[in-house]
Amino acid sequence: MSMRHSRLKACWGLLALAAAMPLPAQTILHKEKSLFEDIVVYESGGERCMKFGGVHALGRQSCQVPARPQQLLFDYTRMMMGALYLRPDPQRILIIGLGGGSLPMALARALPAARIDVVEIDPAVARVAERFFGFVPGPRMRVHVADGRAFVQDAARRGERYDIVMLDAFDETYIPRHLSTLEFVREVRTLLPAGGVLAANTFSSSGSYAAESATYAAVFGEFYNLRSANRVILATAGELPGLDTVSRQARALQPALAPMDIDPRQLLTKFTTARDWPADTPPIRD
Numbered sequence: 480m481s482m483r484h485s486r487l488k489a490c491w492g493l494l495a496l497a498a499a500m501p502l503p504a505q506t507i508l509h510k511e512k513s514l515f516e517d518i519v520v521y522e523s524g525g526e527r528c529m530k531f532g533g534v535h536a537l538g539r540q541s542c543q544v545p546a547r548p549q550q551l552l553f554d555y556t557r558m559m560m561g562a563l564y565l566r567p568d569p570q571r572i573l574i575i576g577l578g579g580g581s582l583p584m585a586l587a588r589a590l591p592a593a594r595i596d597v598v599e600i601d602p603a604v605a606r607v608a609e610r611f612f613g614f615v616p617g618p619r620m621r622v623h624v625a626d627g628r629a630f631v632q633d634a635a636r637r638g639e640r641y642d643i644v645m646l647d648a649f650d651e652t653y654i655p656r657h658l659s660t661l662e663f664v665r666e667v668r669t670l671l672p673a674g675g676v677l678a679a680n681t682f683s684s685s686g687s688y689a690a691e692s693a694t695y696a697a698v699f700g701e702f703y704n705l706r707s708a709n710r711v712i713l714a715t716a717g718e719l720p721g722l723d724t725v726s727r728q729a730r731a732l733q734p735a736l737a738p739m740d741i742d743p744r745q746l747l748t749k750f751t752t753a754r755d756w757p758a759d760t761p762p763i764r765d
Contacts (some may be wrong), residue, residue, distance in 0.1 A: 515605035541579025555709035569642035580614030
């Protein structure tokens with residue numbers, strides 16, 4: 480496995496899609512050069528954000544409003560939470576990629592009895608998430624400093640099972656190839672029990688869009704394809720729940736998810752199973 484492929488990052492938000500804000504508008508709270516990346520934490524316009532690659536870098540890995548830390552600011556995080564519409568009662572959740580911790584903290588608030596494992600290759604990211612974004616690990620929220628694929632392979636050997644697995648891992652350019660392939664998605668599939676859900680964050684504008692779609696379809700068959708600037712794939716181990724079931728479960732979850740700024744009327748409009756890639760597209764392979 481190459482060094483480039485092992486450089487796992489948590490991409491929270493519009494990595495390489497949203498331009499960095501001008502430096503004069505930012506108050507820099509923290510700068511650090513980790514083993515993998517330059518990490519910057521800044522505040523601007525009432526938001527606190529983390530970015531990789533320096534103050535002038537494109538994109539933001541995580542943002543929160545300190546006065547309302549429960550609010551999910553990025554559209555893609557709300558789409559990822561749509562996994563609960565397919566599996567509303569998960570007991571164990573695995574998240575590959577930490578960033579500022581917005582997604583695991585949202586899940587912990589909504590599901591206080593669930594056990595959540597978070598995998599992050601860069602220990603500096605975990606420290607920054609705790610210091611500046613209120614991320615609190617504990618007995619039910621464990622952080623594992625590891626490469627995402629190595630963790631999945633080890634978990635499979637131990638016979639671990641997760642009701643939901645969320646993939647949100649990026650390096651300095653895009654999703655590392657070893658976390659994009661047919662072989663890896665099959666490995667993740669082995670962690671899911673019947674009815675378990677995989678949620679994967681990608682980009683709608685990616686040049687690999689068709690190949691990514693073909694890869695997930697080869698492993699799971701039909702899946703829900705949610706799109707904005709980011710694209711989130713929601714797939715299940717077994718039959719995909721119909722929209723009637725998804726809508727009913729979304730309504731039941733709304734009291735728990737409303738404080739996070741999740742509106743099921745908006746989110747459900749993004750659920751589609753339409754295939755928008757060429758039928759002969761080959762999957763990505765190791």
